[in-house]
Amino acid sequence: MNKIMMKGTEAIGEAAIRAGCRLYFGYPITPQSELTEYMARRLPQVEGTFLQAESEVAAVNMIYGASSVGKRVMTSTSSPGFSLMQEGVSYIACAQLPSVFVNVVRGGPGLGDIQPSQGDYFQATKGGGHGDYKLLVLSPSTVQEAADLTGVAFELADKYRNPVLIFADGLLGQMMEPVSFSDKKVSYDNSSWALIGAKNRPARQVTSFNIDPYGLEKMNLELQKKYKLMEENEIRYETTLTEDADILIVAHGTMGRIAKSVVEMARKDGLKVGLFRPITLYPFPYEALRKSAADVSLVLTVEMSSGQMLEDVRLAIAERTRVEFYGRMAGVVPMPLEIYEVLKQKIGRRS
């Protein structure tokens, strides 16, 4: 397959088009506007529709509309914009509408800055809006993986009738790497539930609403059943040199590949360090992480946040092993050497 150099944002856009997405609604926000612009340029070439919404609030509801008539649709935004979308995301999750969201996370809280961050982990994985719902959350670490997971995102969205979030950051978004795309012909059919006109069948409703608590609880139980299936079937992660590891670094996304360099440095020095990189942030690979950490003496979680994934890592490890944390916030990216120094300190503290 031919490779071309592409930015992460653009690769996500192209992969979405290859996955059959012909509709994009979004609102410009740094550092993801390249994706919005890519879709504005590219979608008309494939007879698709690009529409710049008046706000993220409108954009997410356009997603709701387009999805409810059965079409593959996506939007992309960055942290403050995704906060604005949360109301709609909750509706979409409850109405069980497949859709793909991209959050190119930037430094927060508030207006924050426009640099890479992972500070929206809680919002992404614990339900950023109201109610008991979950997004499937995918965290790519390379441009190729971002492209591949975009295809996966559309498949999973349809399979579970659930919103899927691609959790990226400005570093991955701006970075260029060689990427190749699948030319597989895509077909999908949502006519069994979509609102496409009550022809030769009873009228159909797709809503996130039931005024009867027992009825709404039933809807909720259906959602929970679906989430359980996701937890059973959709866990993704990558391990590097974990077999003989005495120390395990846990990091996801961009941080995951930076941590890989730390593993390389440590191994050169004879330290048995391995890496566990969750790819699905929800469902989180608790069991796999527990297994990978079974024989280590120290787990170091590294994030571009104050320690959000750390809570899931602790849930996985329980009290069995010492769990330490290192993170930078506000768009400051921890460098390999910096992390390695921290790691050596933490090891030293043990002895």
Add this chain to the structure above:
Amino acid sequence: MDYKVAYKMPRSLSGKQFTYCPGCHHGIVHRLIAETIDELDLREKTIIVAPVGCSVFAYEFFDIDGTVAPHGRAPAVATGMKRARPDLTIFTYQGDGDLAAIGTAEMIHAANRGELITTIFINNAIYGMTGGQMAPTTLLGMKTTTSPYGRKAEKEGYPVHVCEIIKELQGVAFLARTKVTTPRDVMTTKKYIKKAFQAQLKGLGYSLVEVLSTCPTNWGLSPEKAIKWLEENMTKEFPLGVYVDKVGDAK
């Protein structure tokens, strides 16, 4: 004896009994919409986007596919539908709080883009479902549970005139304000609703019909007195008539 059917329930209504309060005008407007859908033979390809408010259940009263949008966002949801499936006919049904307060941005921008959707806007100058709070269209001096001493211009501003605001937007193809307090008004309203749908079908642009309506329950009036109050007060504040008509008259 031979009986001829002179009047029956429109095919596009589901037959579910309306749950609206006695004297409320939602039921009349629902019927007019359903008749229009029938007459234009659109039932099998029309989608309703219901709002949040008293008419949150509107989708249950129509025998067509439907959804409920988040509060105020019906025009955005309808936009998504129409852009994804231009062959479908999409209408939003919205109240004054939904359309002219929380959803102002979505409505104005859908109108400005000339989205090929139709909005039926029920203006009864009050929030019904939440129990009688002030609406953006509440009249000056009018008492509501959140303007208990009467709406004051210096404190809460003036009633929002939706038709007057959006009539300048070039994307609007049909725009009218009406009421359904007399048989004549009902017939006029029906005509407007039909034109609004035709604006969409002909690809002319966004269409909106504002219907001044009563809320006897929250106004604290009998249905009869509510009609009188509407005639005496609301029509003065909100002049009736056609504001934009790019559809023209059928020959």
Add this chain to the structure above:
Amino acid sequence: MTHSIIISGFGGQGVMLMGRVLCQAGMTEGKHVTWLPSYGPEMRGGTANCTVIISDEPVASPVVDSPEEVVVMNIPSLLKFEPIVRRNGYLFINSSVVDREPKRQDIKTIKVPANEIADQLGNLRVANMVMLGAFVFTTKCVNIESLIDAMKYKLKGKDSSIIELNVEAIKQGLRHVGG
């Protein structure tokens, strides 16, 4: 083998393009490459820069603490990046613009009067390609042929005279360092 490279200069000197051409060349040789524009707090302070990694192995971190090869096209870039060049690494200096000496003795410094050479070729804008020619000849991070092909790919659609000028710039650059 892994080359970690930072290329830095003023906006408008074509440093981003230099990085992208390098990556394109590396990719066509089947190598693993990443190109990362200035990010984080680095974005403030008057320099535009990009980090390029060209490797036989999949690239782990796209950010580097201590690059093996640094190209500085202006003075602020020298001040900023000279201290972090890896020991025994290369520092390429555009000596037409940078009129001061590097302080470090534990790195190899290559001075290229890129602007002057470009000026002699009749177009100041190809100073970046002059530097790239010198850089690639010295570091051998990619082949000169791949570099020229990559540059042509990047300038696809431009006048053939412009492409020829850029080829010439690359050649003059490598000649300057003994090629």
